[in-house]
Amino acid sequence: MPQKLRYLSLFLILCPLFPCLQNAKAQGKKSSIADVEQKIIAQGLVDIQTLDPSIKVELKYSTTDNFIGKDVYGDLNRAYIQPEMGKRLVKANALLKKSHPNFTLLIYDAARPNSVQYDLWNALDQLKIPAKDKKMYVADPKIGSNHNFGCAVDLTVVDGNGKPLDMGTKYDFFGPLAYPRSEEEMLKKGKLTSQQISNRKILRKVMNQAGFTTNTTEWWHFDGMSKSQARALYGMIK
Secondary structure (H helix, E strand, C coil): CCHHHHHHHHHHHHCCHHHHHHHHHHHHHHHCCCHHHHHHHHCCCEEHHHHCCCCEECCHHHCCCCCCCCCCCCCCCCCEECHHHHHHHHHHHHHHHHHCCCCEEEEEECCCCHHHHHHHHHHHHHCCCCHHHHHHCCCCCCCCCHHHHCCEEEEEEECCCCCECCCCCCCCCCCHHHCHHHHHHHHHCCCCCHHHHHHHHHHHHHHHHCCCEECCCCCCEEECCCHHHHHHHCCCCC
């Protein structure tokens, strides 16, 4: 067979395969982003580490190291937030490095789709939490948490070795030991040390200066605005 005919025959054999190969490539690219992450990106939120790569991320709900002992984020391991909130977070990290050059922020949770809020809410049933007490642990998904609007962040501070500072409790600890409003009382009772409170104040100071407000019952949680403002401005991440 002449060489040109051989090439033509080979082309005719392979040609029908090209669309399949292209589709497979496109599907592979799409599947590399978790469904939950696609929802977040579609609503214009930004990956915190694209704004400041030095900010560390360890999403607790992408692990079993959380209060329900279950991974509810699946493949999502990047932290997203509304762009304006992201700017404030970058400012907070810069303020932290200015006062403590070896310290940096570590994100435990940021934007959270409301579908995941329902997962957390329903998981409380398995933990035998009475319905009347559920709001003490998780915001009612019918109303939503500021996380569901991309306007809240859970975080801590890590030292130069990447070790979280001692804040007196673990993340997602429920009770007065985690309450910023109860710190002086816990100090007097010997349940918190002055160093633990000082570490919390390091975090609070830079977050407050950057425009976030303190949650009175969770030392790790900070809001960028009220829930009503977030709902009006951004809408809920489904």
